[in-house]
Amino acid sequence: MFFGEYSYRVDDKGRVPLPPKFRRELKLGMILTKGMEKCVTVYPAAEFKRLSESLAAKAVTPASLRKLTRSIFGSAFSASFDGQGRIVLPHALREYAQIGDTAVVVGANNSVELWSEDEWKAEKVSADEQAAKIIESFGE
Amino acid sequence: MFFGEYSYRVDDKGRVPLPPKFRRELKLGMILTKGMEKCVTVYPAAEFKRLSESLAAKAVTPASLRKLTRSIFGSAFSASFDGQGRIVLPHALREYAQIGDTAVVVGANNSVELWSEDEWKAEKVSADEQAAKIIESFGE
DNA sequence: GGAGTTGTGGGGAGAAATGGGGAAAAGGGG
């Protein structure tokens, strides 16, 4: 289970540390993909496998399955830690999420997300609003 | 069950004691999150797990689930006591609740809340008014 | 009044964040 919000510097070589608390769950390997929103999503390798299998099982037509496969696997990169607990952020993903020299690392239960500071600021507001709505609706 | 109101000093390292009476219930671990109001909410680890699972079960669309997950898990931090019964207040949460060098610790049944002095003063008035209304309505 | 508990502060060992060097590998052009 991943949670918490951390801010890290991305150095000239594109390296980003992940929080020590996240490392044990990712030590066995991880997959980086384009997130649904403008972020990079990091899955533990086992979680990614489980996820991609369950998606493949649901996408029935051959055409949609091919597209799904391309979308998911085409933007997926494997990553692992260096001696200091950092991973290298692939150019394509870094550009997609518009991450400059600072990355915000967000725990999201069974995955980890990497955001640019600006995008995260905006998303946080939107996420909090959505959450408040859902929680309020419990009273009904 | 937590109740009562206590005031503590937050030292230079961001440490805050919790009342001795609260410690046994939190000894097995606790989760700090942004409260719905401008405060920090502390859940016993087990309570947080139960809560997050019940939320995940209710939020139907994938998009709203992602946002809810970000809002809940993104602002959650685990904490534990040092030898003197203190916890460290993460920067992000301290800033959110605008807690300076004094924190008001409030028992709230199944959770604990941390407030800045000013925000608590205002909330207390508002909470008392609301409580009076609700209690009055019981007679109807 | 005394012993234990609690609030508050600080120091130090170890971990973590950050930066850089250099060897090995990959890629491209002649």
Next chain:
DNA sequence: CCCCTTTTCCCCATTTCTCCCCACAACTCC
């Protein structure tokens, strides 16, 4: 096919921060 350039990966170094321990004064409870 070879050589040169570029990138990747691993290791080392330094500063910062975190966590754990100790200390002490105030207070509580017996």
